[in-house]
Amino acid sequence: MASTFTEPEPSPLALLLLGHASDDDTEAGVVCPGDLPAPSDPGLVERARAAKETLGSRVFILGHHYQRDEVIQFADATGDSFKLAQQAAAHPEAEFIVFEGVHFMAESADILTDDSQQVVLPDSAAGCSMADMATIAQVEECWALLEELGIAEQTVPVTYMNSSAAIKAFTGRNGGAVCTSSNAERSLTWAFERGEKVLFLPDQHLGRTTAVIDLGMSLDDCVVYNPNRPRGGLTDEQLRGARMILWRGHCSVHGRFTAQNVDEVRERVPGVTVIVHPECSFEVVSKADVIGSTEKIIATITAAEPGTAWAVGTELNLVKRLAEQHPDKEIIYLDKTVCFCSTMNRIDLPHLVWALESLVQGTVPNRITVDADTQHWAKVALDRMLALPGPSAAKD
Numbered sequence: 169m170a171s172t173f174t175e176p177e178p179s180p181l182a183l184l185l186l187g188h189a190s191d192d193d194t195e196a197g198v199v200c201p202g203d204l205p206a207p208s209d210p211g212l213v214e215r216a217r218a219a220k221e222t223l224g225s226r227v228f229i230l231g232h233h234y235q236r237d238e239v240i241q242f243a244d245a246t247g248d249s250f251k252l253a254q255q256a257a258a259h260p261e262a263e264f265i266v267f268e269g270v271h272f273m274a275e276s277a278d279i280l281t282d283d284s285q286q287v288v289l290p291d292s293a294a295g296c297s298m299a300d301m302a303t304i305a306q307v308e309e310c311w312a313l314l315e316e317l318g319i320a321e322q323t324v325p326v327t328y329m330n331s332s333a334a335i336k337a338f339t340g341r342n343g344g345a346v347c348t349s350s351n352a353e354r355s356l357t358w359a360f361e362r363g364e365k366v367l368f369l370p371d372q373h374l375g376r377t378t379a380v381i382d383l384g385m386s387l388d389d390c391v392v393y394n395p396n397r398p399r400g401g402l403t404d405e406q407l408r409g410a411r412m413i414l415w416r417g418h419c420s421v422h423g424r425f426t427a428q429n430v431d432e433v434r435e436r437v438p439g440v441t442v443i444v445h446p447e448c449s450f451e452v453v454s455k456a457d458v459i460g461s462t463e464k465i466i467a468t469i470t471a472a473e474p475g476t477a478w479a480v481g482t483e484l485n486l487v488k489r490l491a492e493q494h495p496d497k498e499i500i501y502l503d504k505t506v507c508f509c510s511t512m513n514r515i516d517l518p519h520l521v522w523a524l525e526s527l528v529q530g531t532v533p534n535r536i537t538v539d540a541d542t543q544h545w546a547k548v549a550l551d552r553m554l555a556l557p558g559p560s561a562a563k564d
C-alpha cells in the first residue's frame with residue numbers, strides 16, 4: 169500500500185516564526201551571530217559532509233526526532249532529548265558535541281558530559297517555548313509562597329526534562345527529581361513516597377495526565393499555578409488542599425491538537441488508531457487510543473501490522489518521516505494544519521554548515537555551558553531519576 173500521508177495546510181503563524189531573527193522572550197533569547205551561507209547555496213550538503221569528514225571523531229552530531237531531514241541526515245545518533253544526552257556522555261572521544269535540538273537539550277548534554285567536551289548549538293536562538301514558561305525567578309517566588317504557607321516541606325518538586333538547567337538545579341536542591349514523558353509515572357510515585365504534594369514543572373498536561381490517568385487521582389486533586397498572577401492565581405486553601413500543583417506551562421506544538429481533531433479523524437478514517445504524545449491536553453489524551461513518548465510512538469508504529477491506520481499527534485517532522493519509512497501503513501497527521509516546532513526548525517542546513525566549518529577553522533561557535541553549581545544540583549536531580557526502579561530508558 170502506498171503511504172497516504174498528505175501534507176497539511178501551512179499555518180501563517182508557524183511560518184512566521186521560522187527564519188533567522190530572534191525573540192528576546194525565548195529561553196535562549198539571543199540572535200545567532202553566525203555569518204551563515206545562503207540557504208540557496210547548492211553546495212551546502214557537500215560542505216557539511218566535507219567539514220564533518222575533516223573533523224572525524226573529534227565531532228559527534230546528535231539529532232532530535234523533531235529535526236528537519238536536511239540536518240538529521242548528518243546525525244551520528246538520533247533520539248529523544250535524554251537519550252541524546254546519554255549518547256553525548258557515551259562518546260568522550262568527541263571534543264565537540266553538535267546538538268541538532270534546542271537549548272535545554274544542549275544544556276543537559278553539557279551537564280552529562282566531561283568538562284573537556286564542548287557542546288555546540290548551531291543556532292543559539294533555538295529555545296523551547298515550554299521551557300520558557302518557567303523562569304527560575306518565577307519558580308523561586310512560587311516556592312517562597314509554599315514556604316510562607318508552611319507546605320514547602322511536604323512538597324517534592326518534579327521537573328520535566330524540558331526545562332532549563334536552572335530549574336533542574338532548583339529541583340535537585342529541594343529534594344526533587346527530573347522526569348521524562350516515559351517515566352513520569354515512576355517519578356511521581358517516587359515523589360509521593362517522600363511528600364504529600366508535588367510541584368510539577370513546567371508542563372501542566374504531562375503532570376495532569378500522569379496524576380489522573382496513571383495514578384488514579386481526581387482532577388480536583390490538581391490545581392494550576394499561574395506564574396503571571398499574584399500568588400499563582402490560587403487561594404491559600406486551594407494550595408493547601410492540592411496534591412498536584414501544576415505549573416501553567418505547555419508545549420505550543422502539542423497544545424494545538426484538539427479533541428475535535430480526534431473525533432474528525434475517527435469519522436474520516438474508520439478503524440484508525442489515535443496515538444498522541446502526553447504533552448497534548450487532557451481532553452486529547454483522554455480520547456486517544458495510545459499515549460506515548462516519541463520513542464514509544466516510533467516503536468508502536470514500527471511494530472504495527474501492515475495495512476493498519478494511525479493518526480499521530482506529535483511534531484510534524486517526525487510524523488512525515490514515519491510515513492516515509494512505513495509506506496505499508498496509513499499514517500495521518502492528527503491536525504489539518506502545519507505543526508512544526510518552530511524553534512527546533514531553526515536548526516537548518518546553513519546553521520549546521522556554519523557551525524561545522526567554524527569548528528574546522530578552530531573557532532567554537534555557540535558553545536552552551538552550564539556553571540558548576542547549577543551543573544552539580546541539576547545532576548543530582550537527573551541522578552535521582554536514573555536511580556528510579558524500572559526501565560531506565562527515558563524519553564521526551
Ligand code: SF4
Binds near residue numbers: 299330419420421512
Ligand atoms: S516540541 Fe514543544 S516541548 Fe519540544 S522543543 Fe518544541 S516547543 Fe519545546
